[in-house]
Amino acid sequence: MSAADLAAVLLAGHFRYDFDDPRSPANDRLIFSKGHASPLVYGLFRAAGALSEEEFGTYRQFGSRLEGHPTPVLPWVDVATGSLGQGLPIGVGMAIAGKRLDRLPFRVWVICGDSEMAEGSMWEAAEHAAFYELDNLTAIIDVNRLGQRGETMHGWDLSSYSDRLRAFGWHAIEVDGHDVDEIDAAYREAESTTGKPTAIVAKTVKGKGYSAIEDQGGWHGKAVAEEAVAALGGIRNVEIDVPKPEAGEPHQFDSPGTPEWPRYELGSKVATRKAYGDALAALGGVDPKVVVLDGEVSNSTYAEIFRDAHPDRFFEMYIAEQQLIAAAVGMQVLGWKPFASTFAAFMSRGYDFVRMAAISRATLKLCGSHAGVSIGEDGPSQMALEDLAEFRAINGSTVLYPCDGNQAAKLVRAMADIDGISFLRTTRADTAVVYEADEEFPIGGSKTLRSSDDDAVTIVAAGITLHEALAAADTLAGEGVSARVIDLYSVKPIDAETLQSIRTPIVTVEDHWAEGGIGEAVLSVLAEEEDRQPVRVLAVRELPHSGKPAELLAAAGIDAEHISAAARELVSAGVAV
């Protein structure tokens, strides 16, 4: 209710949108960063004639498209909100796309709550919006003074918001959020401001129009519909005639034609992170929709190779991982194919954004480098050991973990066409090329690198440990023990068929915590198998320190020596039985 006047004036005179063609590239975009204002969102859609009265009555019911917080099951909702502080950074991504990719005059409007200004992600957005000079972005801050459980830090002190935003490089306008003329003038000022984003900081009254709850705490998220409707004068079926945008087509980047896909020689050494950069640059050459964002570590993730090849489609997001993910979410709404990369450990900084991106039905391609203890001397703060667990636990995700350059390159190519959220885990160290450049690696598949009819044990590995597994198999072969080696490069979806066909004891080995990683993924697909074999899960179980990669793999019990020891134990136990 506090934002109703702000929203109504916006839709009636400023927001340009074709409700019959929500995917039109010319449309303005509107995000309710304060997703708990869902009744207002749906009310606007109703007023614009997009929702029937019948459907409008299904709010929060099972099977309804009108969920408790807006989600893209409604075609006019671009992204899910409801985790506060996400709408504005996503809007930054859309506005960057508008200016630098689509090159269309659409505007991005984000209605923000005052409570959510306490989220750091809002200030990452503020910083990036000013840095990228996003004069096509307007933040409307609904300062209703009250959060969920009481007053915000700043109450109705509008200047606390406008001063901060001005210091961050924004144009800021303070208005009475229930004075339609003031609001209208502010929107016009926003539309005519160039070179910087505009914030409209609006003093509003929570529960406005329903005196029984106006400006009172204790009503956040509480249903007051019937009484409120009566107080506001009954059901009125207000109609808003939302103006449509002028037609426009997004800018098309050239694709130079024949791509030069990276090819690495069998037996040479290359880091999978380097192959990510090489493949990304090649992909950019064939797919003009591919864009890349990086979190100020492009010389480590090797996203810099893409930057140098396609500077117009590369975006430096600095050390702001929440904004990194959010910008990618915003760009994919406009049909771009964003790859976003940083150290895999720092993906944890943006995890809530990844979680929400899945609810947004977003298609993101994420790459985390420097996985596991094998990074060596930099120590545990830089070692991703929970990223497989994180990304496996994202709805509909794809989790890929290449062991060599050719495989990494092929998986990057495949990611371009994967729907939903895909994650590529790369390794810091140079690793041996074990696959030919023409080998194919279907998503959901695996590769059996060693096998014979008399396999006594199977080793399942991926990434850096695949090389340890091969070395262990060599050692075991020298002892007369035949070990099958499976490369589980597709951690999710997983090659259940191959794993379920194993008839030997299994050793899984991963440079990751034991929880939620490769071992548990393997156990999951074997859970109901009739002929279940014992599975020994080798994984990192103690906090690692600094050291050389080989020292750390050994200390964690995931090197070739520990793999062969585990295999020997399982084989002799099996013989004993």
Place this chain on the structure above:
Amino acid sequence: MSAADLAAVLLAGHFRYDFDDPRSPANDRLIFSKGHASPLVYGLFRAAGALSEEEFGTYRQFGSRLEGHPTPVLPWVDVATGSLGQGLPIGVGMAIAGKRLDRLPFRVWVICGDSEMAEGSMWEAAEHAAFYELDNLTAIIDVNRLGQRGETMHGWDLSSYSDRLRAFGWHAIEVDGHDVDEIDAAYREAESTTGKPTAIVAKTVKGKGYSAIEDQGGWHGKAVAEEAVAALGGIRNVEIDVPKPEAGEPHQFDSPGTPEWPRYELGSKVATRKAYGDALAALGGVDPKVVVLDGEVSNSTYAEIFRDAHPDRFFEMYIAEQQLIAAAVGMQVLGWKPFASTFAAFMSRGYDFVRMAAISRATLKLCGSHAGVSIGEDGPSQMALEDLAEFRAINGSTVLYPCDGNQAAKLVRAMADIDGISFLRTTRADTAVVYEADEEFPIGGSKTLRSSDDDAVTIVAAGITLHEALAAADTLAGEGVSARVIDLYSVKPIDAETLQSIRTPIVTVEDHWAEGGIGEAVLSVLAEEEDRQPVRVLAVRELPHSGKPAELLAAAGIDAEHISAAARELVSAGVAV
């Protein structure tokens, strides 16, 4: 090298610290938020006489305490850094403790990089430091212009930092970071500023003193030790005489004596989140070290019950989950026992802070409410479905998931004494009390609620699904099928002994994604068992929508009906074999 003058002046004249008694409550605290400056950190410890020359030479070697980024394996390092943007919010927690809990005059000094000012968490810290009037906190911002891969957004524009910080309510001083007199004067000004935190924004030169690399990109994190030492005049064994603090003892809060532990009647209904609040308030009465922080949802998590009982030990952290976790990390350094709560879904916002807290060997008690689809109408943005995976994948963590009020209360009591990071998952809905108030729930244990000699199937559940499991067991009993029901309230550590003793097929059921949760935890402890039974994992596998809790449990396939159907299938398959 850029921060060396800033640090040397600090230690020589302002920082008060007893290197022989690093845990002294009177000590100032120093955090290198820019953890990659570890050579400087160790150099200072060497100069202060705390490190031997021999140990100083072990930097980044396997087994050395001198890790690539500082960690508390060194007694003079309070918290691990190396994930940028964490030191300042942790310092805010220490400074709040100094003013409001310890009530001692120690100061908190945080040396920040300029690159990390792009992290939203730094602005959460800026906001909270001003709000809590932390004049005992000084941020020293080392503006060396260069990030890892190039220039920062603001280069050497000091005012971009000082203007922003002033707008956030800080006192800000710009200095030449290599002019020791200016630096000294700024520290004195910080010490005499009252009512607000001070930021010293220092223009510095990266690689200062070694002309071959001064102010050049491409050297971030690169070893230049030998040449640099020579350029700086060779090994000099500088000694700094760090002044010790005046003795002081922390404030002691009263504990009123006999606690009134909550007791709920068997068969009554109470939400585990409510029991969390009740138990926390009681705990506050017996343990004066317990403090509580909440992320502006205390009326939902029920932390408000503690707030009302012990207002001096409750801290509102507003909607800023990174700062919420970071403040708890800072407070536990000073010996306080912080409980921090928000919706479990929003713990994902602070996940990198939890990850780093484990590397800091921090002891935190976290509570996430509103877990799973069972929250109902608010929809998927508010439903934690990945929190068990997240917290299981934290080194040394304890993960607890109570099903009733008495169990929740006992687990809250137990959490007070758990080392490391413990997480309690609570449920929105009222659930039946199934345990007597005097029942004990050891960490690492489980409860077998139904069992007989002729059990044909075992159902493993926790939290909301435990009630569904009991209902399923009743249904099955009516059909002549005896089902054992195990309450796995301690998800980690897990009761391996009980689970490994099961000799029937198993159904696990959880209000969580299939990945990384209870099902996989159970599979892990059964992985190597000789007499492996089939395990059917019932978990959430499709993106949920809004609806009533019962509708959503059914839609996810985790209600009583689906449990009994799964049990029937496993039992008949077993008979067929």
